[in-house]
Amino acid sequence: DIQMTQSPSSLSASVGDRVTITCRASQSISSYLNWYQQKSGKAPNLLIYAAYSLQSGVSSRFSGNGSGTDFTLTISGLQPEDFATYYCQQSYSTPRTFGQGTKVEIK
Amino acid sequence: VQLVESGGGLVKPGESLRVSCAASGFTFSNAWMTWVRQAPGKGLEWVGRIKSEGSGATTDYAAPVKGRFTISRDDSKNMLYLQMNSLKTEDTAVYYCTTVNRGSGSYYNNLFFEDWGQGTLVTVSS
16 A cells, blocks of 8 residues: 655644645655645545646645655645645555645644 | 435444435536545545446445445435445544546546545444
8 A cells, every 4th residue: 555644744834824745655656646625523625636736716825746756735825714634645546545634723 | 516424323343334425416427436534533544436337336445444344326316325344443433425536638547536525423332
């Protein structure tokens, strides 16, 4: 199975900050990498697919980058509604696996 | 798109439970569907997937549930099911059904979980 490792596990940031979350795969997954946002008590929401493609309706504050084993999710200009947990997920092979999550908290 | 899970509840270890997902707002018969679960306070875990009938309705499962869980669908009712047998305490989780979509062009094989239900809680405890 492909292991997905996110860093950091949590971070504190202020409104307006630029935040970057990293996701590393245990083997090359090309660009088969998706990002989800999950707010407390809610279902996850797709943000980015295929490493950098922004899902329809998602704010352009969110951007994704990377290929191979190393990927990033960047939030430019953090807004109050962005405080949540973020997960990466690989779609290169079955079983589909998620990172452990990165919780973005208010500083 | 609307996905509504139901059927969760409290069961004892070793018992069975079937959870359902009612789909609307899209052509369900053409859709690949998945189940994803989340144990309390933990991250997301892929449970399994069923393809559309047109793609053979084949299924794949995560190792921890293979042989115990079965995903099925009834396209005439726009319903997705997860039959869970021989339940263990570690199966306690919120179970989400999701649609599966794919990228375009060179990313056609990139599958992602596009729409999610609100989840149904399954608690396995004696």
